[in-house]
Amino acid sequence: MNVLVLNCGSSSIKFQLFRMPEEALLIQGKAERNETGGTGLWFKTESIESASNWEGFSFAYNFEKILAELVRPSNGCLVSSEEVDVVGHRLIHGGEMDTAGGAVKITEKLISHMKTCVPLAPLHYPPNLEGIHTISRLMPGVLQAGVFDTAFHYSLPPRAFLYGIPLEWYRKHQIRRYGFHGTSHKYVAQRACELAGLHFSRSKIISCHLGNGASVAAIKNGKSIDTSMGMTPVEGLLMGTRSGDIDAGVLIYLQQHFNLSADVIQQLINKQGGLLGLSGISADYRAVEEAAQKGNEAALNALDAYHYRVKKYIGSYCMALGGLDALVFTGGIGENSSRARKEICSETDFLGIRFSEMLNDKMNGTESVISETGSNVKVLIVPAREELMIAREVAKLV
Numbered sequence: 001m002n003v004l005v006l007n008c009g010s011s012s013i014k015f016q017l018f019r020m021p022e023e024a025l026l027i028q029g030k031a032e033r034n035e036t037g038g039t040g041l042w043f044k045t046e047s048i049e050s051a052s053n054w055e056g057f058s059f060a061y062n063f064e065k066i067l068a069e070l071v072r073p074s075n076g077c078l079v080s081s082e083e084v085d086v087v088g089h090r091l092i093h094g095g096e097m098d099t100a101g102g103a104v105k106i107t108e109k110l111i112s113h114m115k116t117c118v119p120l121a122p123l124h125y126p127p128n129l130e131g132i133h134t135i136s137r138l139m140p141g142v143l144q145a146g147v148f149d150t151a152f153h154y155s156l157p158p159r160a161f162l163y164g165i166p167l168e169w170y171r172k173h174q175i176r177r178y179g180f181h182g183t184s185h186k187y188v189a190q191r192a193c194e195l196a197g198l199h200f201s202r203s204k205i206i207s208c209h210l211g212n213g214a215s216v217a218a219i220k221n222g223k224s225i226d227t228s229m230g231m232t233p234v235e236g237l238l239m240g241t242r243s244g245d246i247d248a249g250v251l252i253y254l255q256q257h258f259n260l261s262a263d264v265i266q267q268l269i270n271k272q273g274g275l276l277g278l279s280g281i282s283a284d285y286r287a288v289e290e291a292a293q294k295g296n297e298a299a300l301n302a303l304d305a306y307h308y309r310v311k312k313y314i315g316s317y318c319m320a321l322g323g324l325d326a327l328v329f330t331g332g333i334g335e336n337s338s339r340a341r342k343e344i345c346s347e348t349d350f351l352g353i354r355f356s357e358m359l360n361d362k363m364n365g366t367e368s369v370i371s372e373t374g375s376n377v378k379v380l381i382v383p384a385r386e387e388l389m390i391a392r393e394v395a396k397l398v
Contacts, residue, residue, distance in 0.1 A: 002083050003395055005387040007090040008131030016387040020395045026077045031062040045075050059130050086143045087135050088394035092124035093117045094148035096174050103393035106144040145394040152182030155223040179227035181209045185217040187389040188382040192328040196378040204321040211331035212240035218317035226320050228313050234269055238306045240283035243273030278302035285333045307343040326378045335383050338364045352376030
């Protein structure tokens with residue numbers, strides 16, 4: 001079975017083609033808008049790596065180019081696009097639809113539901129829908145399915161998803177915590193259990209997805225019971241440009257005393273905050289870390305706040321879980337920053353964590369256990385493989 005996984009963003013299309021159930025990755029790549037407004041296409045197979053560019057950025061044209069590479073004989077993937085059994089989409093927001101089962105078939109009814117969710121993710125949803133419609137035109141008759149980024153968190157109990165505002169706002173307008181990065185959290189938690197010799201359905205796990213966007217999830221007996229992102233991806237941890245948790249009164253104060261519009265505040269907390277806002281240097285953790293190593297005080301404070309926010313969530317989730325079996329790091333920072341993991345895991349002996357600084361440095365960027373032998377709580381690095389998780393889920397529908 002051949003599964004094509006697509007992740008359509010506002011300025012990029014990421015794709016991976018898997019042969020299932022072997023989970024063999026045949027080709028991966030992305031078509032991305034560049035600084036001049038054109039498109040850069042990069043892809044890699046087992047034997048070939050290629051890059052090309054052209055003017056303009058169009059979903060329809062980009063998909064045609066991607067499909068052409070899938071069937072190009074020299075790439076050794078497919079003879080015809082008709083060999084694709086299912087196209088799996090990464091979908092952003094399922095609202096209150098019960099998607100806990102994993103993948104859902106894309107039907108006209110589902111598309112209608114997705115359109116009602118556009119206000120919940122106005123930047124992400126238009127490219128999601130455009131990707132679906134383009135595939136319908138270019139590959140008529142192929143089964144399309146999707147996995148919502150919110151799906152794994154459908155199991156959150158009311159005590160975790162309700163906000164402390166009048167209940168009618170939830171009942172009438174579905175204002176609540178939804179959470180994101182669900183596919184990533186589910187994959188790395190399952191994989192961590194395999195590596196640590198734990199049973200996913202009988203374990204207490206905290207998953208830290210740390211990248212430009214970042215979130216923490218508390219996973220008990222295979223179910224997400226709490227997560228740091230909320231109704232939108234801006235809540236929770238300090239991120240690259242997102243503020244994370246902020247007193248709602250601050251936003252009202254800014255409106256009342258500085259006459260800031262909703263759009264300006266949206267930019268403030270989504271695009272101008274986080275590491276970028278605190279350091280004044282960059283949204284990139286590596287650049288802020290480099291400045292901190294040179295003694296830049298703002299950079300040092302920004303990293304300290306970043307690490308502290310993660311530690312605070314880990315502590316609270318240990319209480320929510322009633323213990324901890326494994327702490328998992330994933331995402332660009334979680335996988336590749338030994339400093340971030342070291343700082344976050346400092347002074348955690350009381351939780352039963354025996355963190356190995358040697359393994360943390362040696363195994364940086366690789367799938368591995370980085371706690372000492374005999375540690376009551378396992379600490380692991382698990383590289384994110386959201387596309388593989390989507391392929392697994394949608395393959396069940398064929």
